[in-house]
Amino acid sequence: MPIQLDSSTLLGLSVALGIGLLIGAERERRKGSGPTRGAAGIRTFAIIALLGAVAVLLGGTAVLVAVTLVVGALALASYVRTRENDPGMTTEVALLLTCLLGGLAMRHAVLAAGIGAALAALLAAKTRLHHFVSRVLTERELHDALLFSAAALIVLPLAPDRFMGPFDAVNPYDVTRLVVLVMAISALGYVATRALGPRYGLPLAGFAAGFISSTATIHAMGTRAAGSSTQADGAIAGAALSSVATIVQLAVVVAAVQPALLDALLWPLVFGGVAACAYSLLFFPRGTAAADKPHGPPENQDMGRAFNLKTAVSFAAVVSVVLVVSSALSDWLGARGTLLAAGVTGLADAHATAASVASLVQAGKLPLNAALWPIVAGLSTNSLMKAAVAFHAGGNAYAARIVPGLVLVIAAVWLGVWMG
Incomplete structure (x- = not known):
């Protein structure tokens, strides 16, 4: 040739x-x-x-x-x-x-x-x-890294990507992805703490992870706060900052699907975002110079595990149950159940509620002036889920500092609705 x-x-x-x-x-x-x-x-x-x-x-x-x-x-x-x-x-x-x-x-x-x-x-x-590998990474961290790699690279690709189960509400791929997501957020906080110390590492990790899932972030930070008193302040600040990311991402989602709807949500989102920022600043860790330094090797200080597989699976299971209930309401009530279904869906993901409502507006199935309430309802019920997750993952001490911030943010959102 x-x-x-x-x-x-x-x-x-x-x-x-x-x-x-x-x-x-x-x-x-x-x-x-x-x-x-x-x-x-x-x-x-x-x-x-x-x-x-x-x-x-x-x-x-x-x-x-x-x-x-x-x-x-x-x-x-x-x-x-x-x-x-x-x-x-x-x-x-x-x-x-x-x-x-x-x-x-x-x-x-x-x-x-x-x-x-x-x-x-x-x-x-x-x-x-x-x-x-030999001096910095511990045997426990290596085990966690292998477990995460197996979940992300083997189990996740093999999970069926189709809806099944009651009311065709559960997608095994999405459930597995949520488990991997919770593991990744917790590991991100662990790595950031080792690199920057709890004062800066956990807040930055919490804010970044909030763009993926604020509820999962609050869960992961609660687990970390419960496992180490020295990391509690940083974990609380990271959890609070994740709410800021929720507001920002919700605005982006709505703008991407139906830009006209963003005008109706402008004041609620602005008020909620300002409240979330202000509250998170109250818990930004204030420590000594020694506390600001990155942690050394884990053998010098017990930093806990990078993630807990059991808690990640249990969190995904709760979200799956919520999705089944939401699908059941939509199937039984139809269009009349839009507000109720949005509220139940919001328990799992406020962004999913906003995206679905914006899609209904874009398709002409829901008037623009009626779209504000389902989104705010989803955001409100999502805060209820966050509060429950905070109690479950971090205990009373952690929840006592997270829940008031959630209440403040939702109050600010509803104030924006009233003023708008």
């Missing part, structure tokens, strides 16, 4: 050469010198990458497989020669992958370049990765 020398071919060859030079440059620095030096450096990696690219040019996948087998045999011979001084196989495996990346560059240059850059970064981070 004649070789066509066009721009894509030249791009593929260039990317293959760049991948080989990049990875080879990193390996050259660790190659050493003398009789025991490594067998592959910058020139060898560049040549191997071009060899993979030329193999694809000459005969496609079949030739690339043959060339890769030859490179694998050479890498094995190199490992046998150097294994007494260096039992690792990183360079040999990287050599094989570089050959394959050279071939991939001829068909998907951008993908090959990205994988090549990631490989080079991974090789260069050897010392940092070894230090992090």
Whole structure:
């Protein structure tokens, strides 16, 4: 088959050469010198990458497989020669992958370049990765990381993405995603606390997580506050700041679905947002200089677990029950149950209520002047769920400081409705 020398071919060859030079440059620095030096450096990696690219040019996948087998045999011979001084196989495996990346560059240059850059970064981070895994990461944290990875990368993709169960109200994929979400929020607070200390880490983590789910954030922060008295103030501030994120995201959702509805919600959202900001500032941690510093290794101070799987599952189960009840009301009452169904749906997610109501307005099934009440009702019942979650996750002391803020925010929202 004649070789066509066009721009894509030249791009593929260039990317293959760049991948080989990049990875080879990193390996050259660790190659050493003398009789025991490594067998592959910058020139060898560049040549191997071009060899993979030329193999694809000459005969496609079949030739690339043959060339890769030859490179694998050479890498094995190199490992046998150097294994007494260096039992690792990183360079040999990287050599094989570089050959394959050279071939991939001829068909998907951008993908090959990205994988090549990631490989080079991974090789260069050897010392940092070894230090992090052996000295910084504890066995308990490693277990939690593996558990989270299994839930997010194995269980979640396998969960059926369709509605089933009573009234077709439960989507197993959404329920599993909620479990992963609660785990992720709790882990975010844990990582932020280790990096920045509880004074700044937990409030920032709570505000960021609030854009995903304020209810789940209040649950995760409550668990953390109950498990460590030194982190209670930061967890409370993070939980309070998540309500600010709720107001902001609700405005964005409504504006995206039905912008005209945002005018009717302007004052309620402004008043609620200001109240949430003001209340969260009351609980921003004030500590000594020592308390402001990031925490050291966990063995110096018990920071609890990154997340609790049982509490995450129980939270998702409660939300699922609420969705079933909401669907039942809609099925039994029809359009007449819009306000009641919105309130029940709000127990699980105020944003879902706002999005569904805005969609009804956009479709002409609900008048614009009647859309304000279901959204505010959903926001109000969502605060009830947050209050219940606060009691369940953090106990009376945690809830006693979270619930007044929720009441203040909802009062401000209804004040905005009255003034509007």
